[in-house]
Amino acid sequence: MVTLVEDIANPESAEASSVKLQVRNLAIRYGSTTAISGINLEVRENEIFGIIGPANAGKTSFLKTLNRMNDFSSDMSVDGDIMFEGTNIRDVRNVYALRNRIGVVFPLPVGLPLTIYENVAFVPRLRGISEKAELDVIVERCLTRSALWDEVKDRLDSLGSLLSGGQQQRLTIARALSQEPELLMLDEFSIAVDPVTTMRIEDVLKELKQEMTIILVTNLVQQARRLADRTAFFLEGQCVEIGTTEDLFTGKVKDSRTTDYIEGRFG
Amino acid sequence: MDNTNVVDNQFLETKLNISAKRTETLFRILFMIMAALLILPVLIILTTLVVKGGSMLSWDFLFSDPVNGMTEGGIFPALLGTVWLVGVALIISVPVGVAAALYLSEYAPDNWFTRAINLAIINLAGVPSIVHALFGVGAFVIFFGFGTSILAASMTLAVMTLPVVIVATRESLQAVPQAFREACWNMGATRWQTIRRVILPNSVSGILTGVILEVSRTTGETAPIMFTGAAFFIPVLPESVFDQTMALSLHLFVVSTQVPHVPEALPYGVALVLIMMVLLMNSASIALRMHLRGKKKW
Amino acid sequence: MIRSSRQSAGNLPDINQRNAAWYIDKLVQYLVFLSGISAIVLIVGIFIFVTIEGLGFLFEDFSFREFFLSPWWEPTDDDEPTYGILALMAGTASVTGLAMLVAIPFSLGSAIYIAEFATGRKREYLKILIELLAAIPSVVWGFIGLTIMNPLIIDIFDVPVGLNILNAGIILGLMAAPIMTSISEDALKAVPDRYREAAEALGGTRWQVIYKTILPAAKNGLLGGVLLGVGRGFGETMAVLMATGHAINIPGSVFDSVRALTATIAAELGETAVGSPHYQALFTIGIFLFSITFIINLTADLIVRGIRKS
Numbered sequence: 001m002v003t004l005v006e007d008i009a010n011p012e013s014a015e016a017s018s019v020k021l022q023v024r025n026l027a028i029r030y031g032s033t034t035a036i037s038g039i040n041l042e043v044r045e046n047e048i049f050g051i052i053g054p055a056n057a058g059k060t061s062f063l064k065t066l067n068r069m070n071d072f073s074s075d076m077s078v079d080g081d082i083m084f085e086g087t088n089i090r091d092v093r094n095v096y097a098l099r100n101r102i103g104v105v106f107p108l109p110v111g112l113p114l115t116i117y118e119n120v121a122f123v124p125r126l127r128g129i130s131e132k133a134e135l136d137v138i139v140e141r142c143l144t145r146s147a148l149w150d151e152v153k154d155r156l157d158s159l160g161s162l163l164s165g166g167q168q169q170r171l172t173i174a175r176a177l178s179q180e181p182e183l184l185m186l187d188e189f190s191i192a193v194d195p196v197t198t199m200r201i202e203d204v205l206k207e208l209k210q211e212m213t214i215i216l217v218t219n220l221v222q223q224a225r226r227l228a229d230r231t232a233f234f235l236e237g238q239c240v241e242i243g244t245t246e247d248l249f250t251g252k253v254k255d256s257r258t259t260d261y262i263e264g265r266f267g
Numbered sequence: 268m269d270n271t272n273v274v275d276n277q278f279l280e281t282k283l284n285i286s287a288k289r290t291e292t293l294f295r296i297l298f299m300i301m302a303a304l305l306i307l308p309v310l311i312i313l314t315t316l317v318v319k320g321g322s323m324l325s326w327d328f329l330f331s332d333p334v335n336g337m338t339e340g341g342i343f344p345a346l347l348g349t350v351w352l353v354g355v356a357l358i359i360s361v362p363v364g365v366a367a368a369l370y371l372s373e374y375a376p377d378n379w380f381t382r383a384i385n386l387a388i389i390n391l392a393g394v395p396s397i398v399h400a401l402f403g404v405g406a407f408v409i410f411f412g413f414g415t416s417i418l419a420a421s422m423t424l425a426v427m428t429l430p431v432v433i434v435a436t437r438e439s440l441q442a443v444p445q446a447f448r449e450a451c452w453n454m455g456a457t458r459w460q461t462i463r464r465v466i467l468p469n470s471v472s473g474i475l476t477g478v479i480l481e482v483s484r485t486t487g488e489t490a491p492i493m494f495t496g497a498a499f500f501i502p503v504l505p506e507s508v509f510d511q512t513m514a515l516s517l518h519l520f521v522v523s524t525q526v527p528h529v530p531e532a533l534p535y536g537v538a539l540v541l542i543m544m545v546l547l548m549n550s551a552s553i554a555l556r557m558h559l560r561g562k563k564k565w
Numbered sequence: 566m567i568r569s570s571r572q573s574a575g576n577l578p579d580i581n582q583r584n585a586a587w588y589i590d591k592l593v594q595y596l597v598f599l600s601g602i603s604a605i606v607l608i609v610g611i612f613i614f615v616t617i618e619g620l621g622f623l624f625e626d627f628s629f630r631e632f633f634l635s636p637w638w639e640p641t642d643d644d645e646p647t648y649g650i651l652a653l654m655a656g657t658a659s660v661t662g663l664a665m666l667v668a669i670p671f672s673l674g675s676a677i678y679i680a681e682f683a684t685g686r687k688r689e690y691l692k693i694l695i696e697l698l699a700a701i702p703s704v705v706w707g708f709i710g711l712t713i714m715n716p717l718i719i720d721i722f723d724v725p726v727g728l729n730i731l732n733a734g735i736i737l738g739l740m741a742a743p744i745m746t747s748i749s750e751d752a753l754k755a756v757p758d759r760y761r762e763a764a765e766a767l768g769g770t771r772w773q774v775i776y777k778t779i780l781p782a783a784k785n786g787l788l789g790g791v792l793l794g795v796g797r798g799f800g801e802t803m804a805v806l807m808a809t810g811h812a813i814n815i816p817g818s819v820f821d822s823v824r825a826l827t828a829t830i831a832a833e834l835g836e837t838a839v840g841s842p843h844y845q846a847l848f849t850i851g852i853f854l855f856s857i858t859f860i861i862n863l864t865a866d867l868i869v870r871g872i873r874k875s
Contacts, residue, residue: 067453069449069452069453072449072452074376074377084580085580087580087581092580092581093580093581093582093583094578094579094580094581094582094583094584094587095580096455096456096457096578096586096587096590097455097578097579097580097582097584098455098580099452099453099454099455100454100455100577100578101455101577101578101580103454104453104454106453108446110446110447110449110450111565112447112450112451112465113443113447113465113469113564113565114464114465114468122451122454122456122464123454123455125464126454126455126456126460126586127577127578159564159565161447161564161565162563162564162565172450175454176454179454179455180577284770287769287770287772287773288770290770290772290773291770291771291772291773294772294775295678295682295771295772297674298674298675298677298678298682299678299682299683300674301670301671301674301675301678302674302675302678302679302683302691302695304671305671305672305675305695305698305739305742305746306691306694306695306698308698308739309694309697309698309701311713312701312705312709312713315713362600363600363603364600366596366597366599366600366601367597367600367601367603367604369597369600369601370597370598370600370601371601373597374594374597374598374601375601383605384601384602384604384605386863386866387604387605387607387608388604389862389866390608390859390862390863390866391604391607391608391611392862393793393796393797393800393858393859393861393862394608394611394800394855394858394859395799395800395801395802395827395854395855395858396703396800396801396802396803396827397800397802397827397830397831397851397854398611398615398800398851398854398855398858399611400830400831400834401614401615401618401830401834401847401848401851402610402611402614402615404618404834405614405615405617405618405848406610406614409618409839410614426607426611429603429604429607430604433604455578457586457587457589457590458590458593458594459586459589459590459593459594460586460590462593483700484700486702487700487701487702487703487704487705488702489702489703489704489802489803490703490802490803490827490831493831493834493835494834494835516702516704517704519704519705519708520704520707520708520803520807523707523708523711523712523807524711524807534708534712535712538705538708541702541704541705542701542702542705545700545701545702545705546697546700546701549696549697549700550697553693553696
């Protein structure tokens with residue numbers, strides 16, 4: 001068990017204390033198929049870390065391993081180390097706590113078949129908050145931040161699973177925010193959301209950066225350009241490029257495929 | 268448009284097609300008659316029971332004791348005994364059955380052991396009722412020392428109807444989309460928190476339909492209780508689960524085969540009460556299922 | 566690493582500390598596992614307890630030859646009790662066989678009608694009625710055999726006794742039909758629609774499609790349904806007890822009264838002393854019944870599961 005934190009991905013990075021998440025030699029296989037191999041990267045505290053790449057680049061599999069959701073897929077095997085706040089996530093004693101502290105938003109929104117209110121109050125209740133007044137505050141705050149409050153404030157007791165796709169996605173984001181996550185992972189969140197709402201959520205994300213670290217997986221390279229501080233380019237299970245978003249989008253790249261992808265020549 | 272119609276008509280009017288159409292109609296009608304013949308007995312049976320036993324039905328019949336060697340009087344002890352037997356059986360089988368279904372639906376990995384459990388459930392459902400009776404005698408009456416009692420009979424019934432609860436519960440649990448579970452797990456909910464807050468509330472009515480079905484099955488069972496706790500005739504009502512009791516299903520067997528000089532209408536009356544209880548519960552279960560199917564929650 | 570200016574939404578759980586939720590989850594996991602294996606425990610338990618009670622007989626009075634080949638079931642004979650179940654097996658087999666002759670065509674026909682022809686409301690009502698047919702308790706079926714079928718058979722066929730193979734066979738057929746119908750319907754519906762579309766595109770009528778394409782494709786499921794029906798018929802007790810006439814007999818025609826294995830246990834267990842050879846012999850019949858139905862159900866399941874996989 002290696003405990004020494006080596007900075008493989010970016011030697012001239014800032015001091016170790018600002019590293020939120022460090023991934024070393026990560027490989028993911030489904031049965032005999034390799035989804036991801038040799039990924040080395042780090043995500044720093046309070047940055048938006050963008051991940052771009054075409055379909056089947058292994059982006060979603062990558063996110064799944066970060067909060068150990070791979071535990072539920074028996075055909076998925078993971079090698080390598082993922083250090084979260086200095087702990088290897090493979091060794092955490094309470095995996096639920098790990099997931100609880102990492103917020104996730106998936107491409108297809110899932111409003112739980114509970115009321116809108118209970119959807120957002122779900123995690124606070126798990127954490128033992130049962131006072132109505134306290135929950136009210138949290139629910140309103142999270143729904144407001146996810147740009148959904150105005151639309152649903154009069155029907156908080158209708159089912160979250162019957163909202164429209166765009167609304168459900170914002171509900172999912174509100175739920176993730178209710179976790180007060182240290183790390184928020186968004187996986188192509190804007191697929192089910194209209195452009196106006198997307199822009200509103202993007203503004204929210206820029207604000208949230210002050211409080212948490214954000215990993216933004218997106219198929220829209222321009223979204224990464226607008227939001228991400230640093231961006232990684234995944235291709236066929238490999239991390240081809242990693243650098244500041246500015247470098248990537250101004251052609252300062254090690255691998256020409258990165259520029260090809262960004263400029264839309266493939267993908 | 269006209270052109271295609273002409274072409275179609277030409278096809279239909281060939282002799283071959285006409286005879287094929289006739290065959291199809293013939294078979295269609297044949298199968299319809301078969302289906303009708305299959306359900307006709309239900310209607311005949313119900314009608315006969317109502318016609319011949321309907322005159323017996325009265326509050327007095329339901330709520331008074333049998334007298335004169337069970338040739339007169341009512342069925343109250345049998346009715347009450349059935350309630351006891353079914354009630355105690357439910358208390359045992361519902362928690363175990365729901366928990367077993369939870370294991371199979373929410374926890375069990377897809378491996379040989381889980382397949383063995385599923386196989387055991389199917390086989391348990393197929394064990395002859397009289398073998399369940401033998402098991403009840405060997406295990407509950409003798410080995411565990413409950414004697415012939417409501418407890419022993421109800422446990423036998425519970426074992427017998429356990430598969431009904433497990434299968435119905437598992438089905439309604441699995442009707443809850445996997446995405447909801449994953450959403451909860453992603454937020455750090457444990458499996459149990461997920462089950463308690465999201466899965467169970469959304470499958471409880473489905474479980475209920477299964478439980479009603481089980482009650483119906485349990486009410487009608489006779490063989491498993493014959494030697495484990497139900498008696499032909501007992502002059503006193505049961506006071507605890509260690510007492511023996513009469514039961515409606517066994518009472519029907521007794522008055523129609525074991526007791527001489529029973530007036531013809533009496534067993535019909537007993538059969539009518541029994542079948543009405545059973546069909547009512549089944550209909551309730553079906554109605555609930557239909558209602559749920561029409562209600563959209565996601 | 567101290568978090569700053571965080572609005573508190575409860576205590577953030579520590580990833581290196583197991584909390585109450587963690588332990589409760591583990592506890593529940595063990596509890597449901599215990600319930601989960603109950604079916605296996607019970608199946609094994611049934612076999613063990615029934616065997617234990619029958620063990621004395623198996624070791625002392627049991628003779629394989631007599632048990633399976635003698636038609637004389639005379640356990641109460643004072644001088645020389647004999648325990649032959651041949652006649653009882655013949656009773657069970659004849660009733661179950663006739664029941665299948667009744668049930669197979671009717672449930673197959675109904676299943677085809679429901680799965681391939683009936684639509685909408687009609688189909689729903691049919692399914693509900695067949696479900697209600699399945700709900701009628703076996704003691705009520707036995708009562709029907711005694712009171713409705715018995716005089717009917719005497720009248721129609723001009724025979725002295727109406728409690729016989731015919732009576733019990735028809736009743737058992739009706740009892741087994743619902744499950745066979747519903748399994749057959751499942752098997753037919755499991756045949757993908759593209760089979761139907763492809764065959765219809767080639768110009769076949771609905772019946773031709775069913776006969777040439779769907780029935781062959783569904784044959785395993787149909788077979789599984791029949792086997793489950795056989796298992797039901799084999800294990801049925803009350804209806805058979807009341808409708809067969811209860812005479813130990815190797816039958817020569819459907820109008821003969823017979824006695825089934827299950828009915829023998831039901832009729833005699835109450836009158837035997839616990840632990841007596843007769844009592845143990847009845848449990849031995851139980852072991853035999855359990856084994857046969859176990860094999861039938863296992864086979865049926867393997868066949869039905871086989872089609873679900875492919």
